[in-house]
Amino acid sequence: MAHSLYFIGGGNMVTAIIAAVRRKADQYPVDHIYVEEISQARIDALKADYGVEATTPESAPDADIVLIGVRPQDDVAGVAASVAKRFDPARTTVVSIVAGYTIDKLEDSLGKDFRLVRIIPNTLTTVDYGYSGAALNAKASKEDVDDFLNTFGKVLYVEERLIDVITGFYPPNIVYHFIDAYVDAGVLAGLPRDIARAIALDTLIGGTEFLKQRDVLPQVLLNINNSPGGVGITQAYTLNKTGFAAAIQSAVLAAVERTTALGANAK
Template sequence: MASNLYFIGGGNMAEAIITAVRKHDDRYPVDHIYVEDISEARLSYLEKTYQVTPATPRDTPDNVDIAVIAVRPQDDVTGVATSIVNRFDQRTTSVVSIVAGYTIAQLERTLGGERRITRIIPNTLTTVDYGYSGVSSNQAAADAPDSVRKGLDAWLSTFGKPLHVEERLIDVITGFYPPNLVYHFIDAYVDAGVLAGLPRDISKAIALDTVIGGTELLKQRDVLPQVLLNINNSPGGVGITEAYTLNKTGFAAAIQSAVLAAVERTTKLGKEAQ
């Protein structure tokens, strides 16, 4: 049987999920996707592009299987949760939150502990079938009937690769996975080629191919990066010279500091949420 989804918030992450769900309709058939958003222009775009049904906070459509809280942490998350309580039957509707930093305990204060609640912070790479996402559920969701749990897992698998983890790890995964870090690296890598004298289009082509090819080789060999680094870093060679220069500039520490700062910011967003 096909399912019905209801999104409160129609931003970029909600759109990424909707894109993936539409792409994998064979994996998770959907009858209706309802979306409510404060922007009429945004709703019109989503309706035209993905054939969603625009909704308002007053709507109470029947047979909603999953209600998705897709607002920002700085928005009125408590108000959204209260709206769900007033409109959706906890016996039939599971709640999924994609709000960064906002915990299950915070949601349960409004939704109640008997409501099936799941947290997942999807990766924007879901649209290209990549991106791990940390998933955690409350006891009510864990105790749900098999059909409900299998349905939720099928839906989660349409947008990326769900990892069921302890909730405390969700913020760590969220801060760790954004592809922005890769984009920053590639941007610098391309500029380096230009600085060395390559035309930008050639530098970009080489950089992208090197990143993709290097990653694929690492996956095929199934070894730690240090193994391939040791192979490539011959005595007095180009590779070891590059490694020495990166070490002098604090390359590894810069990446690690950026990830830790992102994790800290994710956790802080939840504490600041309403």
């Protein structure tokens, strides 16, 4: 049976989700993708690229899923209250991707009748690797959203308190930062940028694949690679001295705190 999706906010994250839904049309057919979006330029691009139908804050078409995709700095409460007026809780499941914005807070405006699922997706939606964290309200069950969520990656159903943590873990940004620094390191040491990029990308994929194949933590493989008094252990010592691990850990902790603060301060 084909589905009908309604997105409020048609920005970067929603665009990445819609791209994935279209890509998985065989496993998750959709009749309609409606998008309610302030920016005319964004809606024009979504229509041209993905055949979405533009709607207004008065629209109330039949929808299996309404996804709230505005920012925590936008009028999230106003959007949720408007959803409650327009859609039928017996028919429609509401999904929110708003960082930091809790189920309790959403229910203050939406009411408690809707099946509501708070998720944290990421933009790795079309490569089948990205993980979404998902937390259900009292009315919702996995079956309400599982097929939809699986169109844009893997799904981890977790306690709601872990949603902010997954948000601050912030896939895939840390990896992008690492690749950026690694490629620059190669260039600094004398490699042409295209060669540094090729080695960095394949090594990241290869290293990850090998860790999965061996089912071990990196320390086991580092012990094989680092010979006594050699190159690898010298590199490890330098990374330790420069606070490499602490830098990553501090960044994740700060991002978790920022997520919670954004949600707490949101309307």
